[in-house]
Structures are given as structure tokens and as C-alpha cells.
Amino acid sequence: MSRWKFLLRCATVDMELKSANQHSVTKKLREKSKKEGCEDLRFWIPSIKNHLWWCCASCNGDYADLKDKWLSLLQHVCNIHEWASADKFHKCSHNPLLEDMHEIEWLTPGSDAHDALRGVVMNTKLLKDMHKMTLFKHTGSLQVFHGMLLKYCPKRERFSYEGMRARHQLAIMDHNENVGRQQATTEEGTLRFGLAFPKRKKQWVLKKIYVDKTFEFRKRLMEMVCDRREDSAIVLGQRYVDRPDLPTNIASSEKPEKEDAIEDFRTRFLLS
Ligand SMILES: [Zn+2]
Structure with missing residues (x-):
């Protein structure tokens, strides 16, 4: 993987x-x-x-x-x-x-x-x-991806490095399979549209309706899992994800002493 x-x-x-x-x-x-x-x-x-x-x-x-x-x-x-x-x-x-x-x-x-x-x-x-x-590259797909990523990596939950990485990979496979979907049509072949009222625009806007998403990547993944299970060269429990050296947190400055922080807080808000 x-x-x-x-x-x-x-x-x-x-x-x-x-x-x-x-x-x-x-x-x-x-x-x-x-x-x-x-x-x-x-x-x-x-x-x-x-x-x-x-x-x-x-x-x-x-x-x-x-x-x-x-x-x-x-x-x-x-x-x-x-x-x-x-x-x-x-x-x-x-x-x-x-x-x-x-x-x-x-x-x-x-x-x-x-x-x-x-x-x-x-x-x-x-x-x-x-x-x-001039190259007209747009970030619309990236924004769609970030929205969809929340389905795999909800912000309110905490994941291990391996979990977070796997969830991102799943989100990327999901995205890549479905990016650039065609606009859906009715049985008569007419392009389908819907109406939405975005809060920011404060007016009704016409939106294209796209064909349904597919999830073929899940089937392929399951087949690969089965193949791996039958591969005698792969040992159960062996790690296949290289774990980089990760800092304990994202702080860019040294953690202050808690007593100093409390004193500073008291001084600022004039507490006794
Ligand atoms: Zn003009």
C-alpha cells in the first residue's frame, strides 16, 4: 500500500x-x-x-x-x-x-x-x-475534495497516523473515481438541473445535477485484500506503512510553565 x-x-x-x-x-x-x-x-x-x-x-x-x-x-x-x-x-x-x-x-x-x-x-x-x-486552473475540485474528505476524516474524531493516512487514501480514491462526472439527463435526454438558494449569494441559482457517484474502488480494494491473504510471502502483522518521525504536537514555540501562564492571565485580567 x-x-x-x-x-x-x-x-x-x-x-x-x-x-x-x-x-x-x-x-x-x-x-x-x-x-x-x-x-x-x-x-x-x-x-x-x-x-x-x-x-x-x-x-x-x-x-x-x-x-x-x-x-x-x-x-x-x-x-x-x-x-x-x-x-x-x-x-x-x-x-x-x-x-x-x-x-x-x-x-x-x-x-x-x-x-x-x-x-x-x-x-x-x-x-x-x-x-x-492564463492557464485557468481552478480549485473547484480541490474544494469538493476537502468537503468530501470530512466524510472519511471527521474533524471531531482523533485518528492514529496510520488511520489518518488510510482515510486520506480512501478519500483520494473516492474523489479520483468520481471527479469529472457527466451531467445527468432525463429519460428523454434532456440535461438535468436543480435550483438552490446559497446563503452567500442570496438569490436562486441554477445548478447542474450530475450522474450518481460510483464506488468501484471499494470492490478493487476488497479483491486486493483477498489476493494478499493468499500470498504466502506476506506475513501477518508485518507493517507496510513507514511511519515518519512526527513531533508530539504542532506548536511552533516552547510550552510555557503553567504557573507562568496563570500569573500572566491574572495580570492581564487584573484578578487577585
Ligand atoms: Zn459590451
Whole structure:
């Protein structure tokens, strides 16, 4: 068992950077939208967040393409959907806008709100970071894995090193077998969706329903256990997991004397 390699079929760090940037862009825009004259910015925040995602997803690893698409946002928010100023990307990719455009809070070029947006969009650090966002690797699968890991390693229970390791391995096998499942369809072949109301978004969102999970890895494991039982070269009770040298706890500084800690507590809270 210890010779097996357990690799998660999922994410890398690049999209964490993208998510971090999405978060930082959203946070900055929220702050700016609180300033007088910049209130209209707040209507644009969800779209701008989605736009950053779309730029990364559609740039095919090309930084110039990603940057042009990102900067095009400054035109679109002003109801300008074609321009000549960019190198690669000269018009929006969306379909022609419908007639009810009057409901959109378009910004005016040169207004306080637009200038504030320009400051965030053209932030030097963000534009530099975009080099690392072109590969569009996302951490969605990793988050799903961490959620599912709790099924195998509940946080409220304590496990031995071997137990914890085996439980992680089972979670990884479960994850790898089920990652990338297809969207489920009805008998007529229509794609299945469900509606959910996430607390954070505070609105109904459409969610794909996927085909059921499978657990073939359990069957394979049981077969391997039987094979091992019949293998005369394997001795009962022999350890197959190398146990590394583990510290007794995760503390990064030396444990203080309890009397000193109590004295310190008394002093801080002025207890007699
Ligand atoms: Zn547009």
C-alpha cells in the first residue's frame, strides 16, 4: 500500500491566485462604491467578477488576449462595445444587447465612478499577476475534495497516523473515481438541473445535477485484500506503512510553565 502514489486529479495553485484576485478586485470595488459619486459601481461588481473569470477561461493561455479582454471592461461599462484602441480584442463577445438597456446603470467616461473603476482594473500588481492566471486552473475540485474528505476524516474524531493516512487514501480514491462526472439527463435526454438558494449569494441559482457517484474502488480494494491473504510471502502483522518521525504536537514555540501562564492571565485580567 505504501508504494502506491496517491495523486488528486484536480487543481493547481494558479486559480487560487485568480480567486484571490477576484476577491481582491471585488473588495476594492466595494470600497470604492461607498465613496460619493461612485455608487453606481456597485451594480457592476457581480458582472466584473464574472468577467474576470471569463477572461481567464477564454484566453487560451495568451496573456495579451487576457489583458485586452480584461481592459475591454472599461469600454463595456460605458455602453461602448467596439473600439480601436486595443491590440487584439476590438469588440465585446456578447450578443447584441436587448432593447431594455435603459435598465443598465451605464457609467460615463471620465466620471468619478469610471475613474475609480479604471484605478482597480489597471492596477499594476493585478495586471502583472495576470501572467499567472492564463492557464485557468481552478480549485473547484480541490474544494469538493476537502468537503468530501470530512466524510472519511471527521474533524471531531482523533485518528492514529496510520488511520489518518488510510482515510486520506480512501478519500483520494473516492474523489479520483468520481471527479469529472457527466451531467445527468432525463429519460428523454434532456440535461438535468436543480435550483438552490446559497446563503452567500442570496438569490436562486441554477445548478447542474450530475450522474450518481460510483464506488468501484471499494470492490478493487476488497479483491486486493483477498489476493494478499493468499500470498504466502506476506506475513501477518508485518507493517507496510513507514511511519515518519512526527513531533508530539504542532506548536511552533516552547510550552510555557503553567504557573507562568496563570500569573500572566491574572495580570492581564487584573484578578487577585
Ligand atoms: Zn459590451
